[in-house]
Amino acid sequence: MAALLVATCAITSLRAQSVDPRDAPPNEERLLNTTVPDIPLTTGTGARATVSQIAHGRPLLLAFVFTRCAGVCSPFLTSWRSADRAIAHGRYLRLVLSFDPRDTATDMSTLARHHALDDNDDWTFAVGDPNDVRRLADATGFWWTWDETRQQFDHPAMLAGIRDGRLVRLLVGGSITSARLDELVREVSGEFVRSYPLPDRVSFRCVRYDPATGRTTLDWGFALLLIPIAATSIGTVVMFAAGARVRGKG
Amino acid sequence: MPITAFAVFLISSAIILLVFGVVARSTNARRDVNYARANRLRLLFFVSLGAILVIFLALTLPDLPYPVEASAPERIVLATGKQYAWSLTEGTSPTLDNWDTAFSPTINVPTGAVVEFRVTTLDVNHGFSLYGPDGHLKAQTQAMPGYVNRLRVVFDQPGTYTVLCLEFCGMAHHRMRGVVEVR
Amino acid sequence: MATVASTITDPGADVHRTRLIRVTLVWVLTALVLFPVLAILGLLMRAQQSGYLQSTPPEVFYAIMTLHGLGMVGLWFVAGMAVISVLLANYVKPTTAVSWIAYGATLAGVVLLLAATLVGRLGVGWYFLYPLPFHSGGTWPPWATASLFAALAIMGVGWTVWSADLLFAIARRYRLSHALGWHYLSGATTPDVPPIIIISTVSFIGVLAGLVAAVVILVLVAIEQFGSGFTNDALLIKNLTFYFGHMVVNITMYLGVAMVYEVLPGYTGRPWKTNTLVVFAWNLVLFLVMFAYLHHLYMDFAQPRWLQVTGQLSSYLISVPAAVVTIFSTLVLIYGSTMRWRLPSVMLFLGVMGWAIGGVAAVIDSTVAVNTRFHNTLWVPAHFHTYFVMGVMLMILGTVFHLVTDLSKVPERSALTKTIVGTVGLGGYGFLLMFYLAGVASVPRRYAVYPAEVAVGTTYAKVSLIFIAVLLLGALVYIWETGRRCVKAFSS
Numbered sequence: 001m002a003a004l005l006v007a008t009c010a011i012t013s014l015r016a017q018s019v020d021p022r023d024a025p026p027n028e029e030r031l032l033n034t035t036v037p038d039i040p041l042t043t044g045t046g047a048r049a050t051v052s053q054i055a056h057g058r059p060l061l062l063a064f065v066f067t068r069c070a071g072v073c074s075p076f077l078t079s080w081r082s083a084d085r086a087i088a089h090g091r092y093l094r095l096v097l098s099f100d101p102r103d104t105a106t107d108m109s110t111l112a113r114h115h116a117l118d119d120n121d122d123w124t125f126a127v128g129d130p131n132d133v134r135r136l137a138d139a140t141g142f143w144w145t146w147d148e149t150r151q152q153f154d155h156p157a158m159l160a161g162i163r164d165g166r167l168v169r170l171l172v173g174g175s176i177t178s179a180r181l182d183e184l185v186r187e188v189s190g191e192f193v194r195s196y197p198l199p200d201r202v203s204f205r206c207v208r209y210d211p212a213t214g215r216t217t218l219d220w221g222f223a224l225l226l227i228p229i230a231a232t233s234i235g236t237v238v239m240f241a242a243g244a245r246v247r248g249k250g
Numbered sequence: 251m252p253i254t255a256f257a258v259f260l261i262s263s264a265i266i267l268l269v270f271g272v273v274a275r276s277t278n279a280r281r282d283v284n285y286a287r288a289n290r291l292r293l294l295f296f297v298s299l300g301a302i303l304v305i306f307l308a309l310t311l312p313d314l315p316y317p318v319e320a321s322a323p324e325r326i327v328l329a330t331g332k333q334y335a336w337s338l339t340e341g342t343s344p345t346l347d348n349w350d351t352a353f354s355p356t357i358n359v360p361t362g363a364v365v366e367f368r369v370t371t372l373d374v375n376h377g378f379s380l381y382g383p384d385g386h387l388k389a390q391t392q393a394m395p396g397y398v399n400r401l402r403v404v405f406d407q408p409g410t411y412t413v414l415c416l417e418f419c420g421m422a423h424h425r426m427r428g429v430v431e432v433r
Numbered sequence: 434m435a436t437v438a439s440t441i442t443d444p445g446a447d448v449h450r451t452r453l454i455r456v457t458l459v460w461v462l463t464a465l466v467l468f469p470v471l472a473i474l475g476l477l478m479r480a481q482q483s484g485y486l487q488s489t490p491p492e493v494f495y496a497i498m499t500l501h502g503l504g505m506v507g508l509w510f511v512a513g514m515a516v517i518s519v520l521l522a523n524y525v526k527p528t529t530a531v532s533w534i535a536y537g538a539t540l541a542g543v544v545l546l547l548a549a550t551l552v553g554r555l556g557v558g559w560y561f562l563y564p565l566p567f568h569s570g571g572t573w574p575p576w577a578t579a580s581l582f583a584a585l586a587i588m589g590v591g592w593t594v595w596s597a598d599l600l601f602a603i604a605r606r607y608r609l610s611h612a613l614g615w616h617y618l619s620g621a622t623t624p625d626v627p628p629i630i631i632i633s634t635v636s637f638i639g640v641l642a643g644l645v646a647a648v649v650i651l652v653l654v655a656i657e658q659f660g661s662g663f664t665n666d667a668l669l670i671k672n673l674t675f676y677f678g679h680m681v682v683n684i685t686m687y688l689g690v691a692m693v694y695e696v697l698p699g700y701t702g703r704p705w706k707t708n709t710l711v712v713f714a715w716n717l718v719l720f721l722v723m724f725a726y727l728h729h730l731y732m733d734f735a736q737p738r739w740l741q742v743t744g745q746l747s748s749y750l751i752s753v754p755a756a757v758v759t760i761f762s763t764l765v766l767i768y769g770s771t772m773r774w775r776l777p778s779v780m781l782f783l784g785v786m787g788w789a790i791g792g793v794a795a796v797i798d799s800t801v802a803v804n805t806r807f808h809n810t811l812w813v814p815a816h817f818h819t820y821f822v823m824g825v826m827l828m829i830l831g832t833v834f835h836l837v838t839d840l841s842k843v844p845e846r847s848a849l850t851k852t853i854v855g856t857v858g859l860g861g862y863g864f865l866l867m868f869y870l871a872g873v874a875s876v877p878r879r880y881a882v883y884p885a886e887v888a889v890g891t892t893y894a895k896v897s898l899i900f901i902a903v904l905l906l907g908a909l910v911y912i913w914e915t916g917r918r919c920v921k922a923f924s925s
Contacts, residue, residue: 033323196735197397222669224673231641240612243601253873277771283765288765295757299753303753373564377732394667394668
């Protein structure tokens with residue numbers, strides 16, 4: 001639980017101005033469009049292949065975990081899996097990679113079975129050479145540090161969206177909703193979102209990007225645009241009704 | 251395209267001038283209007299105008315500057331407007347706090363690459379516009395507070411492209427500029 | 434008003450009309466004074482763009498630009514309203530006092546705007562796009578922004594009351610279904626409703642909708658300024674701004690067109706009756722004008738795609754009733770008639786032609802694919818100046834001349850007519866052509882100084898100075914001729 005708190009704190013402290021990049025959440029803007037290394041992996045089934053060979057042309061979503069994690073890893077994987085089932089679309093690879101050198105392919109296979117994802121072509125649980133994993137983590141903004149007192153790694157929870165060997169999006173946070181995942185999947189599948197709002201406190205939004213449909217739809221702020229038509233229509237009808245009364249008297 | 255549009259405009263204006271001229275001259279000698287004929291002519295005008303508009307709609311609507319599908323761009327440039335400068339960076343975009351140290355007026359991109367500009371603003375509305383080495387407008391999108399607009403551009407010709415502001419933003423609106431070096 | 438048969442037989446009507454004419458003459462005289470001043474501001478802007486006023490700082494250019502834009506939009510709107518109220522008085526009874534109230538409100542607004550722009554150097558452009566008024570960058574003080582919004586509020590209230598009163602005047606005589614001519618659609622021809630009533634009804638409803646949109650903007654901005662933790666969506670405000678701005682400008686055009694329907698038949702000797710086509714066209718316009726403004730937001734990628742397509746479709750469609758019904762009918766009305774070519778009829782005729790030419794330029798720019806190259810270049814002022822200078826301005830000024838010549842009984846001098854038409858035509862289209870050419874060359878609008886990339890704009894600005902001078906010359910001759918008739922009519 002403590003690790004979860006540490007991880008979540010690191011993730012949510014968006015305004016942290018610390019010098020150490022590891023205190024800050026992975027920054028999507030800084031990493032956008034960077035090429036990620038195509039490292040060799042050993043999957044939970046014992047097969048050896050590079051990331052691109054496993055992906056086989058598909059875009060992929062990548063998460064880093066470790067099997068002895070007593071914190072965010074398990075709830076994170078659970079929320080990803082349920083969000084993934086909820087949106088039920090998209091041909092893409094879900095890659096879960098261990099960053100703990102102690103983890104073996106068998107450990108990852110056990111983790112997959114624990115989440116009932118062991119017999120699923122879309123999901124791959126894998127380990128890699130520690131140096132390779134480090135390179136991939138650096139390219140996607142993922143980091144970890146060993147906490148001696150708790151005997152646990154501190155690390156963020158994040159999904160990296162990768163398409164054609166480049167980083168497209170980062171989804172940072174321990175809990176994945178279907179709406180957030182859907183937006184990520186569409187983006188990583190090559191759908192072009194030509195405009196998106198910045199996370200501001202805007203009170204009446206005019207339009208809203210709806211991840212569930214992948215469309216921009218009208219938000220209720222747009223209703224304010226109907227006020228002129230509505231007010232004028234009512235005003236006109238009232239005025240002509242009043243005019244009729246004047247005529248009746250005259 | 252601007253030349254084609256101007257040609258359409260000139261031809262249409264010439265036709266309008268001609269028709270108005272003919273009608274003005276017709277008042278030299280009084281003649282009765284055959285209203286049945288006028289109405290047939292009106293119908294013909296309606297049909298041909300409708301046909302022209304439908305043809306233009308069919309020609310231009312597929313050419314909307316709003317792509318739905320797009321493969322990964324080769325470069326992503328973060329374009330941020332602020333009174334009165336454009337910042338063009340890769341990696342991180344400047345904020346109001348670190349503008350002076352983090353902003354960059356110039357960016358280099360390779361010829362023929364798909365470049366995506368992620369356009370936003372830190373204060374008022376600006377108009378992100380790319381002017382080619384020939385001084386002609388190549389592409390544009392608005393920079394609106396609270397929104398990031400994504401504009402995809404392929405620079406076929408190498409050279410120096412200028413980013414100007416196409417939405418009036420105050421005293422030094424005309425001095426806002428950025429440079430995209432295409433090599 | 435010999436050319437138009439009055440349908441009011443009530444004995445008090447003449448007294449009422451005389452009073453209404455007096456206030457309208459005051460409106461017209463004010464407009465005749467303000468028009469050349471605002472036009473000279475335009476000349477100064479082009480001179481600065483030519484590089485002739487190097488010592489003038491750019492913030493002065495932008496303050497002048499704001500005053501020129503707001504001033505001209507407001508001027509032609511109120512001139513259109515004032516003239517149309519007199520023409521409407523042939524059929525209904527607008528309240529003279531309300532016209533005076535609107536006049537007072539407009540004057541107060543003008544004073545506030547003059548202070549904001551000339552003293553405060555407020556430079557926000559005529560549509561004061563949010564949040565620019567609140568980011569002066571040290572150019573203008575907060576009171577100038579407050580003054581702008583106060584001016585808008587005062588004029589907004591005055592104009593709302595005015596439009597409502599004119600609409601209510603129609604409502605006192607006609608049922609709504611008759612005022613919009615719906616009975617013609619079912620084949621009925623009684624009651625006989627003249628086109629001016631139908632077009633005015635459409636226009637006043639449109640104006641009220643536009644002014645309500647302005648009220649919504651003012652309320653939203655006020656909540657943000659005086660409340661806490663409320664941030665406006667810039668996209669929503671932009672939608673509202675162009676809803677308001679496009680509507681007011683567009684309706685001003687329709688007020689001019691209504692004058693053509695009312696005044697031109699008197700010169701051709703043929704009546705212009707309401708028929709099914711006229712009714713259908715103007716009701717379609719009433720519907721489409723609510724959506725046409727969307728073409729101002731094509732370059733806002735955040736706007737949903739279907740709204741952008743709606744913008745192009747409605748902008749294309751709205752040109753059809755204008756061309757097929759109004760413009761075609763004008764030509765049929767004149768063709769082979771015993772047309773009396775006098776200054777008013779020539780101006781109305783040329784105004785319709787300018788409307789057609791400006792309309793073509795507008796439809797071209799309302800094409801999304803073309804707009805990526807033309808948006809906010811000089812093509813935009815090119816097309817709306819065509820509408821205004823060679824369209825609605827000629828229609829309104831032609832009608833004004835018709836009215837004051839009729840009232841003052843001062844006969845027209847044909848040499849002066851030729852001078853006015855020649856100079857305004859040559860100067861007007863020459864000055865517009867420079868805008869169009871610069872637009873094709875991608876020269877941005879609203880630049881005090883042209884940077885090296887678009888230095889060609891300087892050349893076009895220089896050439897346009899000659900044409901503007903010619904245009905101004907014609908305008909001054911017109912103003913002299915009209916002004917003296919106006920004064921004579923007022924004192925008689």
